[in-house]
Amino acid sequence: MELISEINFGLNSTPIKYSNSIKKNYQRVVSEGFFNYKDQIYLYSLNEKGKPGYDVITPFKTNNNENVLVNRGWIEKELKGSSEINKNIKSKKITGLLRKIYKPNMFKPENDLKNNIWFSINLNDMEKFTKTKYPNFVIFLENPETKVPLSKKITIDVPNNHLKYAITWYSIAISILLYYLYFRRKK
Numbered sequence: 001m002e003l004i005s006e007i008n009f010g011l012n013s014t015p016i017k018y019s020n021s022i023k024k025n026y027q028r029v030v031s032e033g034f035f036n037y038k039d040q041i042y043l044y045s046l047n048e049k050g051k052p053g054y055d056v057i058t059p060f061k062t063n064n065n066e067n068v069l070v071n072r073g074w075i076e077k078e079l080k081g082s083s084e085i086n087k088n089i090k091s092k093k094i095t096g097l098l099r100k101i102y103k104p105n106m107f108k109p110e111n112d113l114k115n116n117i118w119f120s121i122n123l124n125d126m127e128k129f130t131k132t133k134y135p136n137f138v139i140f141l142e143n144p145e146t147k148v149p150l151s152k153k154i155t156i157d158v159p160n161n162h163l164k165y166a167i168t169w170y171s172i173a174i175s176i177l178l179y180y181l182y183f184r185r186k187k
Contacts, residue, residue, distance in 0.1 A: 015095050020066045020135045027098045029139060033062040035070070037086045039130040043118045047074050054080055056149045057121065057138065059130060060094065069101075069121065069138045070094060073149030080116075085149055096139040 016022070018031035035058050042054035056072045072085075079085055104120035111118045111125050118125075126134055143151045 018062060018066070018068065018098070018139070019064070020068070022098060022137075024098065025100045025137075028095070028142075029098050030093065030095045031060070031062045031068075031139075032093045033060050035060055035086075035092060036130075039132070040086075041118050041121075041126070041129065042075075042080050042116055043071075043121065045074055051076070053077050054117075056085055057118070059132065059134070060092075060139070067132050067134050069126070069134050070096065071138050071140045073141060073143070073151040075149045094139065094141055095143075096141045098137050098139055101136050101138055 013028045015028040015030040018029040022029065037058060040056055040058040043057050044052070045055040046052055053074050053076045055074055058070050058072050060068050060070045062068065075082075075085055101121050101123065104122070108119045111120065111122060113125060113129050116129075121138065123134055123136065126132075141151055
């Protein structure tokens, strides 16, 4: 419930000027600066329909000389490295939602820095890759006019699959019990 109210507050807030000192998750921010396209990374991701592709994460240097990562949106796999995704103007004013970078779970593969294929945003890997330090936040760009990359839609619709999980686990438990009873009776 706290997460939903935090997201709702952020989505309805007036954007404030970005600074590396902001530590509020889901805060809407605005900033001016320059994208660094040569150091952008491709974070493996699925789109809303479950199709594999990449989120384009581009370093951004604000006019106040602060570095931040910007999730510009999702692209199809074939567009990785294409100049088509970087048709933005060099100097840019951006608006977006500030989100904390969370530690990946233990099942995520390691990032492939050599081929620029990422499975999680690891700030140590980012520093190795770009030779720059970044804060523990990413700005999710709000740009509904742009189709490539396609901006991520952040909503308060947090997935709730508890019933599906409960049914699955109870079905497994019943299956194991039936197998146990069957083999016990057979002996």
